[in-house]
Amino acid sequence: MSSISENVDRLTCLPEEITSHILSLIPIRLAVQTSILSKRWRYTWMLLKKLDFNDYPLVFDRDSLSKFVDNVFELCKTSHIEVFRLHFTYIWVRKSSVSKWINEAIRLNIRELDIQVLLLELPLRLFTCKTLTKLRLVESCFETGVLNFPSPVILPSVKTLDISVRSKPCVNAFKLIHGCPILESLSLQVAWRNDEEEYNFNIPSLKRLELRTLKCISVINKVVLNVPNLEYFLVGGVLCSLFVMKDLSNLVEASVSFFDVRFNHLEAELLNGMSGAKSLSWSTSTVDVPLNSHLPKFPNLKHMELKGSCSRWLSMFHVLENSSELEHLCIDEPEESCWIEPQPIPTCMLSKLTTLKFKKCKGRKWDLQFLEYILGNSEVLKTLTIITSVSLTPKKEMWLCAQLLKFPRASRSCEIHFVGNWSHYTCN
Structure with a gap:
């Protein structure tokens, strides 16, 4: 068998495509510096197909950074x-420079564009780019109205759109959205909402939608969803909108996360529109959550995660009563509340619930009452996982684990996984 010489430079022997990919995994500043390694490496970085620029760590001033980006584009030898990606959140780069670089990227048949800068003026060529498949634009607090463009939007290849806007988004943001005829994934973050107009998502091709509102005055707006192929829906921030679900027939996974709910009945209406989902994550900071009479039935729900006010015992069991097919339940740090044993026992606990995860357990009296109830009534439970709060001492953890072992179990096959900060146990 022939031996391989120790002097062979295996890295240099790699195909250019692999070498280019390796260089794309390190900061572009370091990739360019590989040109000093040898003659073979002098021009390798020029074939990079991923140009990722950022101003952290702060190794450039504005002029040096701009010159560096200019030089990279000038020497770049790739055809596409x-x-x-341009993330400049510390250094104020001129609008004209950013616009010029975007035009250069379009000339090189760009596929994914991600722009987050302090000052931004988008070139008109961007809104008719035929090669672009993914676009992310973040409007900074220093520069609003970035999407105030006069030209029509025709982006025939864009499948993923992620935009964050601070100016009024109804006309301009939706003009951009509707200019993407094959859009599959949309993330829209609205910094401030004070209008009463409808947000109409009539997008047959859409499969994933994330909608966040960060600030809102006390006005009920309307959001209309006509998205027959939507599979994942996340909505969060401030809830001040009435959601009208015209077609949400293929929804699989839904996530609701609000830190402010202006009108309590809107949350119940929203959940009602999501009632066909198979997986639901629900987190809210509002004091009053929808009561049993307002909650919909969840006939297909198999996975559920509850956090915040909706993880209070009474609210939680109202949800369980309406989720007869639930198999997997996750409770994340339930809020302090008096224990009230539910009557009757929710149907899912008798025949479907197989896994329960309790996160950030503090070992409070009502935590133990809940766990004793679950273990004593969940007849097909296979796994109970307890993840303790970081505040628990080793002594408190040992005491909590000992208490769990004393509780009777309705399911003979149930295992308890105890994950503490100081110890881990598995008990049959």
Whole structure:
């Protein structure tokens, strides 16, 4: 068998495509510096298909940073760019420079564009780019109205759109959205909402939607969803909108996360529109959550995670009573509340619930009452996982684990996984 010489440079022998991919995994500043390694490496970085620029760590001033980006584009030898990312959140780069670089990326048949800068003026060529498949634009607090463009939007290849806007988004943001005829994934973050107009999502091709409102005055707006192929829906921030679900027939996974609910009945209406989902994550900071009479039935729900006010015992069991097919339940740090044993026992606990995860357990009296109830009534439970709060001492953890072992179990096959900060146990 022939031996391989120890002097062979295996890295240099790699195909250019692999070498280029390896260089794309490190900061572009370091990738360019590989040109000093040898003659073979002098021009390798010029074939990069991922150009990722950021101003952290702060190794450049504005002029040096701009010159560096200019030089990279000037020396770049590739025929197309897969990714062009520009994240300048510390250094104020001129609008004209950013616009010029975006035009250069378009000339190089850009596929993914991600722009987050302090000052931004988008070139008109961007809104008719035929090669672009993914676009992310973040409007900074220093520059609003970035999407105030006069030209029509025709982006025939864009499947993923992620935009964060601070100016009024109804006309301009939706003009951009509706200019993407094959859009599959949309993330829209609205910094401030004070209008009473409808947000109409009539997008047959859409499969994933994330909608967040960060601030809102006390006005009920309307959001209309006509998205027959939507599989994942996340909504969060401030709830001040009435959601009208015209077609949400293929929804699989839903996530609701609000830190402010202006009108309590809107949350119940929203959950009602999501009632066909198979997986639901629900987190809210509002004091009053929808009561049993307002909650919908969840006939297909198999996975559920509850956090915040909706994880209070009474609210939680109202949800369980309406989720007869629930198999997997996760409770994340339930709020302090008096224990009230539910009557009757929810149907899912008798025949479906197989796994329960309790996160950030503090070992309070009502925590133990809940766990004793679950173990004593869940007839097909296979796994109970307890993850303790970081505040528990080793002594408190040992005491909590000992208490769990004393509780009777309705399911003979149930295992208890205790994950503490100081110890881990598995008990049959």
